[in-house]
Amino acid sequence: MATDVMDDGSAEPATAPPPGAKGPLVYRQSIFTRVTHWVWAVAMFFLLLSGLQIWNAHPVLYIGQQSGFEFENSILEIGAENTPDGPRGFTTLFGQKFDTTGLLGMSTLNGQPNYVGFPSWATIPSVRDLATGRVVHFFFAWILVATLAVWLLASLVNRHLWRDIILKPRDLRDLPRDIWDHLRFRFEHRRRYSPLQKLAYFIVLVGLFPLIILTGLAMSPGMNAAWPWQIEIFGGRQTARTIHFVAMMGFVIFFVVHVAMVVLAGPLNELRSMVTGWYRVSPGMENDK
């Protein structure tokens, strides 16, 4: 359809593509990028929901080495208590108490009140079962780490890491304009990632993944003996647990924005590139580096 318009013999120089024009397909995502992406998607799904199950065993976050039972060092606490109006669910964040009945602290399971931190629909398994949550969590933790190792090796060899993830001076220069474009929902389909995309993937791959793995390992008493420095850089075991939780929230935020961007930018084209590797760029963008 687009080429018909171009072939109308007009003497007008083709400075801008006509409306509705389609650019060509380019090979954008290597097999390593695609496979690791989907393995991560599955692993992170199970890690999140089994992680919330584990957290429900003690739904409090603290700062420091230990948990304050006879002193106060908690920053987040989810629980339920009796009030004159019956039992209610509460969430206390930095000393501010919120009634979160229905979602946090008190929810329903099979029509019955369920006094848990995160509700049953957000945990694997749905019922309280710390042992099973741990089985699922540690299995997919190994999958996550192994996949990250494969991705890192492949991305060093095929230069994906350097070309698409590491921000260059040019990306930093173009970043404000790219943020402004995104705020107006104006996306160009380039062969390469835009500066904001690079930044998002950089934060996830080089920031959040290592952070959530290291804070997870910092909660292991075995690893604490092997790598005593590890727990110190996070400021104690309970702080490491808190950072693990915050990194989880970072992944949730990334997931929401990531899926929203896929939908807004054209879900079929985006999904095709992450399944087959082929991506349709905007007209005139095929040679863009």
Add this chain to the structure above:
Amino acid sequence: MSGLILNRRRLLRLGAVGAGSLALAGCDQFDFLVDRNDPTRNFLERANDLTYAAQRALVGQQAMAKEFAETEIRQGQKPNGSTDPRQNSEIYRKLIAGDWSDYRLKITGLVETEMSYTLAELRNMPSRTQITRHDCVEGWSCIAKWTGVPLGRLLDAAKVKPTARFVVFQCYDALGGGLAGPQPYYESCDLIDAFHPQTIAAFGLNGQALPVENGAPIRIRNERALGYKQPKYVHTIELVESFSRFGLGQGGYWEDRGYDWYGGI
């Protein structure tokens, strides 16, 4: 730039994707994993063997758990699990009534010489005191000072036979209900953890005699593992080649209920 504008159709589609992922999470379709004998669960559990192997390779046999300063003891040791075996155990009631004079810690199984110690004898042996962090599998931590006899010293005195692979700790307390009634608590560890310098048969907590709620008269401290690997109210230490004949055969009360045996993470 068609296809790049936010319109109502796109917003609807966004909502559908969001709702779809919530519905996926909302289902209880993974609850089959709760079944301790489910083959998929048993497959996932093999990752725990990998964790054990990896940590044994990575963590030096003598690598020490962090020890803290006195100033870091900011509270009593939080009691958890069994806190009073007097409810279930007639023997334990009598031992307390007799101020532990009839208590014996037995070292038995695959040893050259079976040993038996009174609490007074244990208290008079060279002891080790360590301020360490107790990490519960639930996620909380508590720092306390523990005093006891290094387990390695007791095992050396009994002379462990070369066929022994594990140490099983049998306890006075019992947990749980159900048709079978409360089941006795027991635990086990490998010989690396058993002979680790910080693994002690503890009789003291924060400078006092170990209280009932924390495991009197003897509790094992295995400082590179989670709380459920630190059995309280221990009366028998048995050297074995396999722990399959104890409880349900998984190596501990909580292991029999689906928790991992290594307990190092």
